[in-house]
Amino acid sequence: MRRRNESKELSLYKPLITFIAYEDESPTSYLLRLAEANSYNSASWLIRTESGGYKGGLLNYNKTFQLLVNFPWTGFHYLEKIKELCSLPTNNLVNNGLRYCPLCLRENRYYRMIWQLKSSFACLKHKVWLIDSCPQCGEIIQSKTNLYCPCKNGHLVSKNQAITEEIPRELYLLQQYLLSGYLSKPESTYSLLANKAKITLQERIELFLFLIKWPHSVPKLEGRSYSKHYKIKELKPLLEELASILLSKGLGFWRFLYKLNQFDKTNQSVVKYKPVFVKFYRDFYNQFNTPQYRIFREIIEKFISCYWQWQITKRNVFYNEKFADNYNWIPIKQATQEYSISPTLLKKAIKEKLVISSISKKENRIFTLVHAESIKMQLHKLRNIVNFTEAQQRLGLTKKQFSQIIGSNHFPEAKRPGYDFIKWQFSKESIEHYLRCLFKNKTPIQEEAVTIAEAMKVVGGSVRPALPKLLESIKEGFISVTIQRDNYKNIKSLRVSREQLKQWIVDNDDMKDYLTIPQVAKLLNINQEIAYQLVNIGLITCQLDNNSKKRFVSETFLELFTKEYVFLSEIAKAIRITSRTLITYLAKKEIYPIDHLSDKKLRLKVFSRESLKEIIILKDIV
Ligand SMILES: [Zn+2]
Ligand SMILES: [Zn+2]
Known part of the structure; x- marks a missing residue:
């Protein structure tokens, strides 16, 4: 004072x-x-x-x-x-x-x-x-x-004044960056620190002072040795390294980490359980924890994962339990408790290499250790993952309904179950975004309004797939919604106007030209079994609806069938003779039903109209 x-x-x-x-x-x-x-x-x-x-x-x-x-x-x-x-x-x-x-x-x-x-x-x-x-x-x-x-x-x-020494180009660029925070092209494109990463002058000086001290000041590591005053003469050999770290896209920094690691291996008696490398990255994380330095941290993480794998396979003397406890490597159980994430999620994250893990051996038991720092870095991402049930419940849908909207690709960014993922993964953000899109067009509705579940009953089979299409129309504002005050705040809270819904069904009924097979049977005046048989052998062309898994026949194809073929019973009835008499008569003229040479006999005899063209008595019929 x-x-x-x-x-x-x-x-x-x-x-x-x-x-x-x-x-x-x-x-x-x-x-x-x-x-x-x-x-x-x-x-x-x-x-x-x-x-x-x-x-x-x-x-x-x-x-x-x-x-x-x-x-x-x-x-x-x-x-x-x-x-x-x-x-x-x-x-x-x-x-x-x-x-x-x-x-x-x-x-x-x-x-x-x-x-x-x-x-x-x-x-x-x-x-x-x-x-x-x-x-x-x-x-x-x-x-x-x-x-x-x-x-x-x-x-x-x-x-x-006479004694001047020219500076190498690399160091000129380094000095330019350190003073101005800016690199001109093409150097900026190769640099670890892109121009857009806003790093202040003070931050640049501190980064400089931090990076310059490794690993030569190791014996004095305990103190804040970076405030040491360097003479220009002392700086000269160190600057080249710094230039290669800051001006190359990662390779220089990787080499630098490698050097620190090598230093540990050749100085084991000095560093013991406090390797310079570990000291380095822990200090780095403490001091440079803001987003601008993410690229450095990513390289460190990558390096750690390579480095540790190497350690284990080579059974390096460094690696023991004491070391693991001290330096960020924690068992899965501890990690799940400390960061409140589920074991399944953590295991998945390990599989996906979102977090760094390492296998350790203790009393002939093999167990996994995870790198706490890497969990910390990925915490947001990890917490953002929800599984199928969580997503389905948040949306307020049944399992079947949710499957339908996934099937219609409403969540294209979701991770599908594959050989390396056991279950579905959705991002919390995308689920919330989906709900926001549904809610954004809410408007007061005067007339009668129904829930989505009720709406599905009204739609019935006339729009397919009904739920995904309805939700899509709500998102795009084609059908207005109102929100029921309730505790769900999800799709269960939505109400649509019954009148608008009816109009929507008419507008979206793209199945109105399609017939179900029972409908076909009715139109052809045959029984359903025969209709299915005709469809099965391909005489009547049908289409499979992916959502209902039902087969439909378009009116066009039905018309085509009736133009090409005719039933024996139909002709017999028209000329008033029995089917048996007619088939014998035709056989004499070497005219046979279409299944004549086939093993699979049709329950109803069908002739092609073409084959009957020459028969005079049938002239008006075919
Ligand atoms: Zn002097
Ligand atoms: Zn000058």
């Missing part, structure tokens, strides 16, 4: 010579330049407290900015970008050193704020490495001393 008050009390002394800051200048650079321009020996001479002169050292970037922003003659009050950079967490900034581009410095004698980010290592304008240590003696350059003679040993900055 005292400290905050202290810095509030600080103010700036306005010297004789003033000027406004460069738009990307660091506040410290400005303060030092101001002191220099006025021939002050120290920049702290410019700062004063309420009680008088300021005796402290140079303030950090944010405090310096807070001081300068109050004085419009410095120009800092409108430098929004500088404000953003200065308010980054302290461990995102290089506080005890100074980074700069020697070529930029030669053009304009001031230090840019952007160079002081821990993720800054190159100048994008000149495509050279930044400098942070004296090229003459190797001493780290301090920001708190003289701007142009920052080396403790008194080596001048101007001497360093």
